[in-house]
Amino acid sequence: MLLHAFALPQVLHPTPLRADSDTAVMLNAVRDAGGLTGAWRWFVGDWLLENGFYRPISSFSIALDYTLYGEAAWGFRLTNWLLMILTALGAFFLVRAYARLAxxxxxxxxxxxxxxxxxxxxxxxxxxxxxRSTWWFVAVATLFIGFRHGLQIPRFAQRGKPLAQRTDLASPTEVREPSPDPSRQWALLFLAIxxxxxxFDxxxxxxxxxxxxxVPSRTALLGTMFSVWAVYWLLRGASERRGGWLGLGGVFYLLALGSYEQPIMLVPIVGALAFWRRREWGAWGWKAFGTVALxxxxxxxxxxxxxxxxxxRYQQQQLRSSLTGPLSAYLTELIPPAGQWQYWASVGGNLEILLVDKQGWDNLVGALLYLGVLGAFWRNRALLGGALVWHALTFLPMAFLHFFEHYMYLPQLGKxxxxxxxxxWGATRIQSKLP
Structure with a gap:
């Protein structure tokens, strides 16, 4: 996609590969194995960093880059860049197929x-x-919708104007429709905003x-790219009742799990999808689930x-020592206002602090605006329910580890x-002249 061209400077970044210790260890492992000639060892044992993970596809990918580019950093980064494009392309087809189902x-x-x-x-x-502030984007979006679609002043907002200036009055030959409830109209507008x-936030x-x-982010890049395409082929196979697509989805899922462990959470996601579409798909939905389960x-x-x-030892170091922090981070990631509980617990009954504390007002306004999220969820529960399940399940195991940004890459599609x-949804409600 054209937007990815803006990331090309990162491909040509001058930082040497061996400036990162993990990358240096991986390059040494590939060199000592003889490049691709020794690639079989990663299919029957530990991967390049030898820290207890079975990732033969990621190891093979790094070895292939080493064979093609030596230690030229741009070659490894070019592969990562291309994987991003393939993921975005797969996201388009997967979301389109899922939106049609919903x-x-x-x-x-x-x-x-x-x-x-x-x-x-x-x-x-x-x-x-x-x-820029989130409110800047909300304002720009609202103004754009107004100019683009000719948003008119709502009827209830015209009350109090001189009769000659009002545009909501029926002519003598027209049948007057019941006037909408102003409070309800303002409430709907608030939910849309x-x-x-x-x-946007x-x-x-x-x-x-x-x-x-x-370079080590290759694991998440490969795992996510293969996962997105795997679910697309599985969804298409179950919808069209074609075993070939299911088989292709199984192959892509095998490649995903051979690249990274996080895609294992797709098993319950596909199971939930098969249960949701059980009447339309019948046995084909359970065949898709059986494929990923096997x-x-x-x-x-x-x-x-x-x-x-x-x-x-590395795996033990990655685990966070307390459950409180991970659970709080997990809930806040899924439901942002949940992160306010510490603030309100510290405030207690001393609400007078709101007179001088801007954070308190920001939290309060944010929590009230979240009612719009609940309204959108209710109106689009089939679509947003699936997005939330993807986000929640794929992020769940990573919430208990010390954070790295590539942990969020697979959950990002759902989010x-x-x-x-x-x-x-918010734009559509405003466009439909609500209130």
């Missing part, structure tokens, strides 16, 4: 919006856009800075049989879909 009225536009938003996040452009606010806060430059069992069996089952639907 009977969303504009699946093509929604898929395009998600692909563009994901591209902005991948390339880090949202960091530049995020320098709330959905716009949270959609969540979407613009996400950006990635090391996915291209940092692949998951296969990779897990290989992992247990080829590598020690005792956690390595971005959720945010784009919020923006679209």
């Amino acid at each position: 009977q969303y009225p504009s699946p093509n536009w929604l898929a395009l919006g998600v692909a563009v938003a994901l591209s902005l996040q991948q390339t880090g452009l949202t960091a530049w856009l995020g320098n 709330g959905a716009l606010f949270w959609g 969540r979407l613009l806060e996400t950006h990635y800075t090391r996915l291209i430059i940092w 692949v998951g069992i296969l990779v897990l069996t290989l992992r247990v049989s080829l590598l020690p089952t005792e956690p390595t 971005t879909l959720f945010d784009v639907v919020l923006i679209a």
Whole structure:
């Protein structure tokens, strides 16, 4: 996609590969194995960093780059850049197919919006856009909708004007329709603005800075790219009742799990999808679920049989020592107002602090605006429910580890879909002249 061209300077970044210790260890492992000639060792044992993970596809990918480019940094980063493009392209097809299942009225536009938003996040452009206030984007979107679609002054807002200036009065030959309830109209407008606010706020806060430059992020890039395309082929196979597409989805899922462990969470996601569409898909939905379940069992069996089952020192260091922090971070990631509980717990009954504390008012307004998110969720629960399940399940195991930005890459598809639907719903409500 054209937006990815803005990330090309990262491909040509002058930082040497060996400036990063993990990358240096990986390059040494490939060199000592003889490049691709020794690639089989990673299919029957630990991967390049030898820290207790079964990632033969990621190891093979790094070895292939080493064979093609030597230690030229731009070659490794070019591969990461291309994987981003393939992921955004796969997101377009997957979101479009899923939106059609959920009977969303504009699946093509929604898929395009998600692909563009994901591209902005991948390339880090949202960091530049995020320098402006969220309210700036809400205002621009509202004004654009007004000018683009000729938004008129709502009827209830015209009350009190001189009769000659009012445009909402019926002519003598027209049948007067009941006047809408002004309070209800303002409430609906508030919900629309709330959905716009949270959609822009969540979407613009996400950006990635090391996915291209940092070579070890290849694991998440490969795992996510293969996962997105795997679910697309599985969904298409179940919908069209074609075993070939299911088989292709299984192959892509095998490649995803051979690249990274996080895609294992797609098994319950596909299971939930099969249950949701059980009447339309029948046995084909359960065939799709069986495909990913069998692949998951296969990779897990290989992992247990080829590598020690005792956690390595690195794996132990990655685990966070307390459950309170991970659970709080997890809930805040899914439901942002949940992160306010510490603030309100510290305030207690001393609400007079709101007279001087801007953060308190920001929290209060944000929580009230979140009602718009709930309204959008209710109106689009089939679509947003799936987005939330993807986000919640794929992020769940990573919430208990010390944070790295590539942990969020696979969950990002669900989160971005959720945010784009919020923006679209809010814009549609304003466009339909609510109130």
